[in-house]
Amino acid sequence: MKTTMIIPSYWARESFLGTRASDVTYDHPTPLDQQGTLKRTLESLAVLNDKDFDLVVLAIANAEDIQQRVETKVSNIISSTPCPIKVHLFSHSHLSRIHEAIRNAGGERFVRLLKLQGYSNIRNMCLFLPHLLASDIAVLIDDDEVFEDPDFMKKARDFIGRTFKGTFVGAVAGFYLQPDGDWLIKREKRPWMDHWDKVEKMNEAFREIIGKGPRLKETPFVFGGNMIVHRDIFRRIPFDPVMTRGEDIDFLINIKMFGHTFFLDNTLAIKHLPPSKSHPIWKQLRQDIYRFMFERAKLLDQEPLDNMIHVSAEELDPYPGAFLKADLEDKIEKASTILANQYLADNKSADAAEALTNIEIAKRGVAIEGNIFRRFIQTKELWEDMMECVMQAELREELKGSFSCS
Numbered sequence: 001m002k003t004t005m006i007i008p009s010y011w012a013r014e015s016f017l018g019t020r021a022s023d024v025t026y027d028h029p030t031p032l033d034q035q036g037t038l039k040r041t042l043e044s045l046a047v048l049n050d051k052d053f054d055l056v057v058l059a060i061a062n063a064e065d066i067q068q069r070v071e072t073k074v075s076n077i078i079s080s081t082p083c084p085i086k087v088h089l090f091s092h093s094h095l096s097r098i099h100e101a102i103r104n105a106g107g108e109r110f111v112r113l114l115k116l117q118g119y120s121n122i123r124n125m126c127l128f129l130p131h132l133l134a135s136d137i138a139v140l141i142d143d144d145e146v147f148e149d150p151d152f153m154k155k156a157r158d159f160i161g162r163t164f165k166g167t168f169v170g171a172v173a174g175f176y177l178q179p180d181g182d183w184l185i186k187r188e189k190r191p192w193m194d195h196w197d198k199v200e201k202m203n204e205a206f207r208e209i210i211g212k213g214p215r216l217k218e219t220p221f222v223f224g225g226n227m228i229v230h231r232d233i234f235r236r237i238p239f240d241p242v243m244t245r246g247e248d249i250d251f252l253i254n255i256k257m258f259g260h261t262f263f264l265d266n267t268l269a270i271k272h273l274p275p276s277k278s279h280p281i282w283k284q285l286r287q288d289i290y291r292f293m294f295e296r297a298k299l300l301d302q303e304p305l306d307n308m309i310h311v312s313a314e315e316l317d318p319y320p321g322a323f324l325k326a327d328l329e330d331k332i333e334k335a336s337t338i339l340a341n342q343y344l345a346d347n348k349s350a351d352a353a354e355a356l357t358n359i360e361i362a363k364r365g366v367a368i369e370g371n372i373f374r375r376f377i378q379t380k381e382l383w384e385d386m387m388e389c390v391m392q393a394e395l396r397e398e399l400k401g402s403f404s405c406s
Contacts, residue, residue, distance in 0.1 A: 001161060003053040003153070004130035005139040008122050009038045011070040012062045024062045024117055028144070028275045032066065032073055037144045037273070042081045044146035050153035051085050053139070056129050056403075059091035060116050067092040088403045090129060092116055097402040102386075105395050110386040113238070113379070120239040120247040123224060124383075127234035131387055132399050136161060138234055142225030144274040148177075155268045159216055161230045170233040170260050171252075173219055174226035174268030175210050183210050183269070192281075192342065196335035198288065201319040208318075210266045219264035220316040224248035226270050233260060238383040240298075240376050246291030249320050253295060254376065256311050257302070282339060282355040289332055289358055292323040297366045299324060301373035332362040 012023065015031035030036030038057070045051070059074035061067040071091040078087045099111050114128060115121035123140065130138035137160055139153075149155070159169045175183055183206055187199050202221070209219050224247060237258060243250045252262045279287075302310055313324035323331070336358040343352035366372065390396055 001136035001157065002134065003137040003139060003157070004056060004133050004135040005053050005141055006056045006058065006126040006129060007038070007041060007141050007143050008058040008060055008126065009036070009074055009143040010060050010062065011036070011066070011073065013066050020063065022063065026060075026062055026119075027279075029060075029062045032069055035077070037275070038074065039077050039081050040146055040273075041141070041143045042078070042083045042087070044148070046082075046084050047147050047150050048084075048153055049150045050157075053085070053153065054088065054130075054133055054135065055083075055085045056088045056090055056133075057143075058116065058122065058125060059089060060122060061092060090125070090403060094402045095125075098399055101395065101398045101402070102389075105389070105392075107386065107389055109382065110389065113241070113383060113386055115241075118241070118244060119224075120241050120243045120250075123239040123247055123251070124241070127229060127238065128387075128390075131231065131234060132390060132396060134396070136231050138229045138231075140224060140227040140229070141270070142272075144272065145176075145225055146271045146273060148271050149269060152268070152270065155265060156228050159263065159265065160228050161232075164216055164263070167261050168232070169216075169263055170230045171222075171255055171262045172216075172228040172268070173222035173262060173264045174228070174270060175206070175264065175266070176223055176226060176272035177269050179271075179273055181271075190342075192335045192338040194335075195331050195338070196285065196288075198319075198323070201322045205319040209264050213266070215267055216263050216265055218261050220249075220252070220321060221319055222248050222252050222262055222264070224251075225272070226268065228268075235387045236384055237380060241379060242372065242375065243294055244290060245287045246295060246320075249316075250291075250295055250298070253298065253311055253316070254380075256315070257308050259307065259309055280351055280354070282336075282343075282351055282358060285335065285339065285355070286358050286361065288323075289362060292320065292328060293362070293366050294372065295320065296324040296328060298372045298376065301371045303373060305377070329362045333359050 010026045010029040012029035012031050014033040059071050061070040071093060075089055078089060095116055098114060102110050126140045127138055139156055160172050162169050177183055184203050185199050205221055237254050239247050239251050255262055299313055313321045336355045340352040340355035343355060
């Protein structure tokens with residue numbers, strides 16, 4: 001089956017210039033005056049026994065004024081890195097040409113679905129581009145990872161597109177190996193974590209799904225940087241653009257709502273070597289608050305529709321289900337209060353205020369117009385129309401011409 005691997009790479013202006021309020025927030029974009037992790041990822045591809053796939057690197061700027069420099073920077077990294085696979089570069093200039101071609105074909109309504117801004121939109125580009133390249137399989141990888149298993153691509157293809165115990169396998173997740181080689185998360189326990197037991201719940205889920213047989217099993221969690229998606233899924237079901245965080249697990253929920261199973265292969269590992277996060281704890285907690293509130297709101301907003309099934313928070317236990325239930329606000333209030341008191345003890349009054357603001361955010365609820373579930377259904381219908389439109393031979397060839405190879 002024809003396969004396309006997609007690797008997003010996130011960039012920011014030079015480190016000495018700092019950030020601006022208008023910059024898009026990503027976990028750890030690489031400043032333009034640094035080399036970043038992409039080169040290491042590309043070099044690690046040499047370990048793979050199976051190199052029969054297309055490779056696309058997305059060069060993503062967190063600010064409009066640096067888009068051209070980011071494109072040039074990533075192009076230079078690709079061209080200067082020995083890589084056993086031809087690399088297609090896709091960045092903001094290529095997206096502009098895609099938009100123009102789609103508009104010229106009468107597809108103005110589709111343009112809003114194709115963006116290089118925000119995690120969900122970028123993940124959707126990771127589905128759209130394999131479709132454009134007429135691939136059967138999309139392999140989603142991140143640029144802070146390295147391949148260590150020579151059989152990674154063989155394993156990635158072992159089940160996808162087949163039937164397993166009577167169920168079609170349309171989506172398979174692998175898992176992350178931590179820098180120490182383990183798949184459990186090790187983090188120093190802080191008092192506020194007594195009420196925000198995210199790491200404990202994640203490890204509980206990991207032990208059950210990754211740490212036990214059989215090799216392939218249904219999973220309540222997935223990793224966006226180690227994900228295999230079949231065309232029968234990515235032509236029909238997108239990531240939800242309203243999700244600013246946690247887009248990978250939300251994608252799992254979307255798939256599950258439409259009667260599909262997301263499996264995890266407990267042999268499909270990739271080493272995860274992310275730079276340390278620079279965001280303060282209150283901000284990391286706030287990002288989690290938003291993601292869980294959005295996901296819970298989508299579950300609560302579900303309505304009975306044809307060819308859909310109702311998904312409950314309990315089906316996603318222990319993680320993320322533990323954070324999608326009625327006690328979410330209580331967890332947020334208790335954890336944020338303790339965190340604020342810790343900040344005050346450390347004479348960090350501004351950080352303490354931000355921690356308490358997290359409680360107010362939870363009380364206000366999801367700040368989005370309308371019903372999240374209905375909005376996603378509308379997005380899904382538009383996505384299907386767009387993917388069908390792109391299958392027109394003449395338009396597909398024109399859009400493919402927007403790629404550049406390094």
